[in-house]
Amino acid sequence: MSNKIxxxxxxxxxxxxxxxxxxxxxxxxxxxxxxxxxxxIVLLLALIKGQLVGSYFMGLGRLQGLxxxxxxxxxxxxxxxxxxxxxxxx
Amino acid sequence: xxxxxxxxxxxxxxxxxPGDLAIWIFILAELSVFAVFFAAYAxxxxxxxxxxxxxxxTLDRKAALLNTLALITSSYFVVRxxxxxxxxxxxxxxxxxxxxxxxGFLFVLVKGAEYAHHFGEGINLSTNTxxxxxxxxxxFHFMHVIMGMVILAAVALKARRGGYSDQEHTGxxxxxxxxxxxxxxxxxxxxxxxxxx
Numbered sequence: 001m002s003n004k005i006x007x008x009x010x011x012x013x014x015x016x017x018x019x020x021x022x023x024x025x026x027x028x029x030x031x032x033x034x035x036x037x038x039x040x041i042v043l044l045l046a047l048i049k050g051q052l053v054g055s056y057f058m059g060l061g062r063l064q065g066l067x068x069x070x071x072x073x074x075x076x077x078x079x080x081x082x083x084x085x086x087x088x089x090x
Numbered sequence: 091x092x093x094x095x096x097x098x099x100x101x102x103x104x105x106x107x108p109g110d111l112a113i114w115i116f117i118l119a120e121l122s123v124f125a126v127f128f129a130a131y132a133x134x135x136x137x138x139x140x141x142x143x144x145x146x147x148t149l150d151r152k153a154a155l156l157n158t159l160a161l162i163t164s165s166y167f168v169v170r171x172x173x174x175x176x177x178x179x180x181x182x183x184x185x186x187x188x189x190x191x192x193x194g195f196l197f198v199l200v201k202g203a204e205y206a207h208h209f210g211e212g213i214n215l216s217t218n219t220x221x222x223x224x225x226x227x228x229x230f231h232f233m234h235v236i237m238g239m240v241i242l243a244a245v246a247l248k249a250r251r252g253g254y255s256d257q258e259h260t261g262x263x264x265x266x267x268x269x270x271x272x273x274x275x276x277x278x279x280x281x282x283x284x285x286x287x
Contacts, residue, residue, distance in 0.1 A: 008169075008170075008173050011166065011169045012166075015162065015163075015166040015169075018162045018277075019159065019162060022155065022158050022159060022162065022280075023155075025280070025281050025285055026151060026154075026155040026158075026285075028285055029151045029281075029284055029285035030151060032147070032287075034143070034287040039286040039287065042281045042285050042286050043281060043282075043286060045281070046277055046278050046280070046281045046282070047278075049277045050274050050277050050278060053165065053270055053273060053274050053277065054270075054274065056169075057165050057166070057168075057169050057270045057273070058107070058108070058267060058270045058271075058274075059107070059108045060107060062104055063104050063105060063106070063107065064104050064105055065105045067105065067106060067107045067114075070114075070118055070121075071121075071274065074118075074121045074122075074125060075278075077125055078124075078125040078128040078129055078278065079278075081128070081129040081132060081133070082128060082129065082132040082282065082286075085129070085132035085133045085135065085136050086132065086135075086286065088136055089135060089136040089139050
């Protein structure tokens with residue numbers, strides 16, 4: 001039984017981390033901070049949040065093989081494209 | 091011998107994502123569409139930086155913050171629901187799912203108020219390029235939230251009737267996976283559209 005609920009504590013910590021990262025992102029927005037480095041930091045925070053959701057909430061982090069990676073790949077591709085677009089427009 | 095069987099079983103289970111495989115095909119398809127949307131937004135912005143930065147300031151970031159917190163919290167509630175059903179706590183599972191739906195309802199209310207405000211000011215898809223992306227991206231996501239709530243409601247009703255157990259809870263994991271996808275997309279959408287400039 002303990003094995004089945006073993007993942008709850010990390011998920012609760014992840015939940016708290018997601019909340020903190022969200023408030024940091026909101027603060028950046030409220031301060032109207034802009035520029036390439038700020039944008040890339042905000043994007044990086046979002047990608048980390050996405051990976052945490054994929055690994056812990058969706059449970060993909062516990063898997064072996066191909067199914068461990070789809071969320072990471074999904075975050076990596078648009079994350080890279082968005083970074084390039086913001087870099088080129090800076 | 092028994093240990094080996096258990097270990098082999100664990101390895102076999104851990105090679106497949108939680109829930110029905112079909113929902114994961116659907117999730118990957120939906121994520122691909124959103125990825126294209128995000129890239130299109132970013133590359134279109136390249137030629138319209140001033141316009142995007144100007145009209146981004148007209149958006150309600152407090153509403154977006156509230157919506158982000160609502161979706162993250164609802165996702166966590168869904169995690170609790172899955173944990174509950176693995177302990178054969180069907181009522182607890184149903185309660186956590188209804189709580190997640192409640193957070194989804196909060197998202198719908200806040201987003202609906204945002205749309206009402208924009209439409210009240212005469213803003214629509216043809217107002218400018220920024221609003222075309224903002225409205226289409228967020229509304230596409232909004233429809234996924236609605237669909238997710240319907241799926242979760244169906245799962246909650248079945249859970250309440252005792253339709254799931256610690257041995258058979260594929261339906262709960264399937265609904266949970268879809269709902270996490272809805273959360274995942276918003277986690278990128280929020281900073282991209284409301285904050286990055």
